[in-house]
Amino acid sequence: MKDKDLYEAVRLFHEKEHQNSSNYFDIFACKIKFSFDSNSYFNSLKQYKEKGAVDDYLKIIIHEYFHYFQRAYSTFGFYFQMLERYKEVLVINMAKHMLYHYQNIDGADRPVIDVIQTDSRLRSDNLINKWLFDWIDLHLINSYVNDTPEEYLAGCEYMNQIRPDFCGLFISRKYASIDKQLQAYLKGIFGGFPYRRYKTIDCSPEDKSRILHMESQSMEIKAMNMFTAKGILESYSKAAEFFLMREEISLEYLRGLSFSAKDYDYYFTLAFAAQNIPAKNSTEFLLTFLAVCDIVISPPCIPYLSMLREEYPSITDFDPGYRFYCAWEPMKRIRPIASLEEDYVRYTQELCQALGWPTPMDTAAEIVSKCGYMETSDDIMFRVFYQSQQLRLKVPYCFLEITPFLTYLYNNYPYCPLVELSDMVLINHGINDEVYFTMEYLNRQYWGNILTRTTTELMYPYHTKPYVLDNYKESFERLNEEAVGLRINNIKVVNPSY
Numbered sequence: 391m392k393d394k395d396l397y398e399a400v401r402l403f404h405e406k407e408h409q410n411s412s413n414y415f416d417i418f419a420c421k422i423k424f425s426f427d428s429n430s431y432f433n434s435l436k437q438y439k440e441k442g443a444v445d446d447y448l449k450i451i452i453h454e455y456f457h458y459f460q461r462a463y464s465t466f467g468f469y470f471q472m473l474e475r476y477k478e479v480l481v482i483n484m485a486k487h488m489l490y491h492y493q494n495i496d497g498a499d500r501p502v503i504d505v506i507q508t509d510s511r512l513r514s515d516n517l518i519n520k521w522l523f524d525w526i527d528l529h530l531i532n533s534y535v536n537d538t539p540e541e542y543l544a545g546c547e548y549m550n551q552i553r554p555d556f557c558g559l560f561i562s563r564k565y566a567s568i569d570k571q572l573q574a575y576l577k578g579i580f581g582g583f584p585y586r587r588y589k590t591i592d593c594s595p596e597d598k599s600r601i602l603h604m605e606s607q608s609m610e611i612k613a614m615n616m617f618t619a620k621g622i623l624e625s626y627s628k629a630a631e632f633f634l635m636r637e638e639i640s641l642e643y644l645r646g647l648s649f650s651a652k653d654y655d656y657y658f659t660l661a662f663a664a665q666n667i668p669a670k671n672s673t674e675f676l677l678t679f680l681a682v683c684d685i686v687i688s689p690p691c692i693p694y695l696s697m698l699r700e701e702y703p704s705i706t707d708f709d710p711g712y713r714f715y716c717a718w719e720p721m722k723r724i725r726p727i728a729s730l731e732e733d734y735v736r737y738t739q740e741l742c743q744a745l746g747w748p749t750p751m752d753t754a755a756e757i758v759s760k761c762g763y764m765e766t767s768d769d770i771m772f773r774v775f776y777q778s779q780q781l782r783l784k785v786p787y788c789f790l791e792i793t794p795f796l797t798y799l800y801n802n803y804p805y806c807p808l809v810e811l812s813d814m815v816l817i818n819h820g821i822n823d824e825v826y827f828t829m830e831y832l833n834r835q836y837w838g839n840i841l842t843r844t845t846t847e848l849m850y851p852y853h854t855k856p857y858v859l860d861n862y863k864e865s866f867e868r869l870n871e872e873a874v875g876l877r878i879n880n881i882k883v884v885n886p887s888y
Contacts, residue, residue, distance in 0.1 A: 463774070688750035758783060
């Protein structure tokens with residue numbers, strides 16, 4: 391498929407999404423606030439090679455855009471987004487009890503952490519431990535997936551890895567069914583995993599307080615070595631950055647790196663792949679490596695497909711690190727990719743056939759044919775994921791060549807301000823959509839600060855002025871009222887049944 395066909399598929403993809411969601415937000419991944427000259431955005435990569443600062447920006451855009459693809463458009467990423475929501479369903483149990491015992495919030499003048507420390511009804515170890523263990527269980531599962539040493543989770547060390555997401559207090563009612571669905575799914579995958587062994591913890595009140603003081607954000611998927619989900623995802627994005635910036639990468643250098651080193655980061659994974667991919671030049675190597683990564687993060691395994699199979703999948707069926715490991719030997723025997731248009735489908739079919747895996751296109755076809763309810767879901771994440779699978783069927787390599795997406799972005803939003811949000815940036819042409827990434831992040835910070843009453847200012851990286859969260863109070867109140875019908879000044883909680 392040629393560029394004009396790819397551009398047309400991308401255009402139709404975006405048009406269809408806009409039809410399904412008024413005031414839709416085009417979500418674009420990046421780590422900094424940036425802008426480009428309106429007369430020259432992506433006409434020539436060489437043009438930007440001559441502009442050092444813009445060149446650096448573009449690298450970050452590409453790198454983080456791929457992380458967005460990994461998270462929102464791959465089956466592995468979609469699965470872990472469901473896992474994060476499941477954590478919010480779990481944490482709401484504790485929040486309901488806390489609110490029931492603390493109905494007189496009186497404008498939230500008192501930090502909730504202070505109430506927990508001073509109110510004897512809330513000082514029960516059972517209450518806080520029940521809440522923590524729900525999180526610890528899921529953290530141990532994530533650690534198991536990513537091969538984190540168990541001893542790393544002992545004592546107070548694992549507490550530093552648990553980041554309570556108080557936004558779970560305001561989770562939408564429409565996600566209530568996720569609890570039972572995903573709980574059964576996890577039980578099937580981790581049936582023999584003894585993560586329940588940690589049933590007692592010995593920590594001081596200060597340690598418990600420190601847990602609650604931690605920043606309100608979703609728990610990250612941790613990586614301790616290159617053969618983990620995080621290692622693969624980072625190397626995938628870095629390879630895309632090299633390829634799309636047309637940067638040369640020395641195969642001789644990569645093939646000469648020592649595997650005893652611990653500090654090569656993504657180069658280490660690239661170096662290991664270079665030993666196994668019989669590429670003649672850096673272009674062949676990068677294209678092939680990108681395709682392999684695309685395959686390993688596209689397993690036929692998401693919670694909403696489990697009902698389509700006779701047995702629950704094994705952890706080895708969908709863990710990117712393990713799948714990458716399995717692909718080592720077949721890589722050596724398969725001709726590399728010289729052109730995405732001509733070789734991507736051939737390569738993925740040959741590699742997946744050698745491994746006994748369905749191709750990403752096979753999985754996409756199954757999702758499109760059996761999960762049509764996603765297309766009309768009121769959840770934007772479901773719609774984007776479903777339509778991305780439709781796009782993959784039209785353009786199988788669409789998530790490896792993102793130039794058309796960047797071009798589309800600029801053509802539609804030449805002067806659009808971008809708001810920095812950790813690793814997600816929102817292109818905003820409306821304010822009336824459902825809870826969206828930027829406001830969601832600020833919202834979590836706001837309620838986290840209410841809980842701890844530490845500061846009302848939030849400083850984004852690369853920004854020169856802090857955000858005063860109180861200035862957004864009305865927006866936060868509205869978002870939470872729309873989600874669950876609650877405003878902090880008039881919360882009324884019935885006695886929880888559990």
